[in-house]
Amino acid sequence: xxxxxxxxxxxxxxxxxxxxxxxxxxxxxxxxxxxxxxxxxxxxxxxxxxxxxxxxxxxxxxxxxxxxxxxxxxxxxxxxxxxxxxxxxxxxxxxxxxxxxxxxxxxxxxxxxxxxxxxxxxxxxxxxxxxxxxxxxxxxxxxxxxxxxxxxxxxxxxxxxxxxxxxxxxxxxxxxxxxxxxxxxxxxxxxxxxxxxxxxxxxxxxxxxxxxxxxxxxxxxxxxxxxxxxxxxxxxxxxxxxxxxxxxxxxxxxxxxxxxxxxxxxxxxxxxxxxxxxxxxxxxxxxxxxxxxxxxxxxxxxxxxxxxxxxxxxxxxxxxxxxxxxxxxxxxxxxxxxxxxxxxxxxxxxxxxxxxxxxxxxxxxxxxxxxxxxxxxxxxxxxxxxxxxxxxxxxxxxxxxxxxxxxxxxxxxxxxxxxxxxxxxxxxxxxxxxxxxxxxxx
Ligand SMILES: CC(C)=CCC/C(C)=C/CC/C(C)=C/COP(=O)(O)OP(=O)(O)O
Numbered sequence: 087x088x089x090x091x092x093x094x095x096x097x098x099x100x101x102x103x104x105x106x107x108x109x110x111x112x113x114x115x116x117x118x119x120x121x122x123x124x125x126x127x128x129x130x131x132x133x134x135x136x137x138x139x140x141x142x143x144x145x146x147x148x149x150x151x152x153x154x155x156x157x158x159x160x161x162x163x164x165x166x167x168x169x170x171x172x173x174x175x176x177x178x179x180x181x182x183x184x185x186x187x188x189x190x191x192x193x194x195x196x197x198x199x200x201x202x203x204x205x206x207x208x209x210x211x212x213x214x215x216x217x218x219x220x221x222x223x224x225x226x227x228x229x230x231x232x233x234x235x236x237x238x239x240x241x242x243x244x245x246x247x248x249x250x251x252x253x254x255x256x257x258x259x260x261x262x263x264x265x266x267x268x269x270x271x272x273x274x275x276x277x278x279x280x281x282x283x284x285x286x287x288x289x290x291x292x293x294x295x296x297x298x299x300x301x302x303x304x305x306x307x308x309x310x311x312x313x314x315x316x317x318x319x320x321x322x323x324x325x326x327x328x329x330x331x332x333x334x335x336x337x338x339x340x341x342x343x344x345x346x347x348x349x350x351x352x353x354x355x356x357x358x359x360x361x362x363x364x365x366x367x368x369x370x371x372x373x374x375x376x377x378x379x380x381x382x383x384x385x386x387x388x389x390x391x392x393x394x395x396x397x398x399x400x401x402x403x404x405x406x407x408x409x410x411x412x413x414x415x416x417x418x419x420x421x422x423x424x425x426x427x428x429x430x431x432x433x434x435x436x437x438x439x440x441x442x443x444x445x446x447x448x449x450x451x452x453x454x455x456x457x458x459x460x461x462x463x464x465x466x467x468x469x470x471x472x473x474x475x476x477x478x479x480x481x482x483x484x485x486x487x488x489x490x491x492x493x494x495x496x497x498x499x500x501x502x503x504x505x506x507x508x509x510x511x512x513x514x515x516x517x518x519x520x521x522x523x524x525x526x527x528x
Contacts, residue, residue, distance in 0.1 A: 398411075
């Protein structure tokens with residue numbers, strides 16, 4: 087009797103809904119992800135998932151709701167059969183060994199993405215003119231990694247039913263039920279507390295606040311917006327732009343303009359009355375430098391993500407994500423081109439103007455930038471999969487190349503001396519000679 091109770095309840099509900107079409111339509115609107123009208127409630131995937139539930143046959147005279155001139159039978163949106171598998175078919179869950187658990191944690195953290203995030207945070211440290219210590223450096227890396235792990239886990243917890251519908255993501259640990267949502271949530275809470283706490287205690291409060299804010303922005307705003315508005319891509323780009331800023335603030339760098347730390351432009355030598363040899367490197371620590379680091383990573387997201395999303399537009403459409411590549415593929419390509427052009431401006435004007443690099447970077451960075459502009463132009467003109475793939479591939483080597491170039495042209499950096507090719511006294515001598523000859527010219 088007790089085993090038949092859920093079936094009875096289910097049949098009663100169905101009967102109620104069939105007799106009351108208005109209630110049925112309202113429930114269908116609430117439940118259906120097929121129509122794409124509304125996102126399901128946060129916890130709905132604990133109870134049902136299209137991927138795992140077979141639809142029972144739809145009755146011949148079933149009521150239907152219409153959405154965007156499509157007639158969708160209410161029964162097909164409502165009929166989720168209760169479990170009918172005999173208990174003998176259930177098998178006990180495999181116990182998690184420590185290596186397996188660690189592997190699952192790495193998957194929940196999207197480890198490759200998190201490593202990239204830590205590397206971009208380190209680029210902020212590397213470009214800072216302020217000295218730092220090894221403990222601060224390691225704590226920044228660890229704290230950022232933990233924040234990224236928390237953000238990515240919280241994102242996956244919310245996206246199980248949608249990840250299940252895309253071939254790229256359907257093998258994620260929560261989708262394949264390799265780990266329970268509660269266990270994943272525990273991991274997210276632990277990393278989400280540990281990350282900002284390490285940054286707060288070992289680095290500084292500003293970096294910790296930026297880390298915590300980025301978790302909220304990614305796991306809250308971005309993840310929520312993905313199924314509601316194409317603006318999600320812009321929010322996601324802010325998320326990608328913040329880690330280098332965290333590296334910058336970790337060294338004590340200024341990031342918000344104030345009376346004590348105004349934006350100080352470094353003009354090219356032919357426009358500046360200041361002798362480059364007597365330049366005060368401490369002035370590089372100004373909010374314009376922080377803005378330039380943020381803008382570099384913010385703009386890069388578009389030529390990186392837009393062609394990638396173009397290649398996956400079918401999956402995004404199927405899972406009900408609001409993406410420009412689905413709603414307007416041509417505009418998606420136009421946005422990628424626009425931000426590639428902006429990226430060129432960031433490298434050739436903003437970065438040397440902020441003082442992060444010398445003005446030579448304005449010229450050398452043109453090589454990778456123009457290669458990417460050409461690829462983005464082709465993507466925009468043809469909006470084809472082939473051109474999307476080409477632009478995405480270019481963006482992969484672009485980032486390490488441009489960050490490497492920035493290091494080469496870092497303001498005040500004497501690579502000959504750093505690598506030991508030039509002795510410190512010789513370097514000082516060269517500085518004196520160059521400042522004397524500059525004075526003679528004046
Ligand atoms: C310090 C800190 C908290 C950093 C966070 C860094 C972070 C998580 C960056 C991700 C940026 C981003 C928009 C990825 C796409 O997510 P997606 O959800 O579209 O990817 P998916 O489709 O593969 O799930």
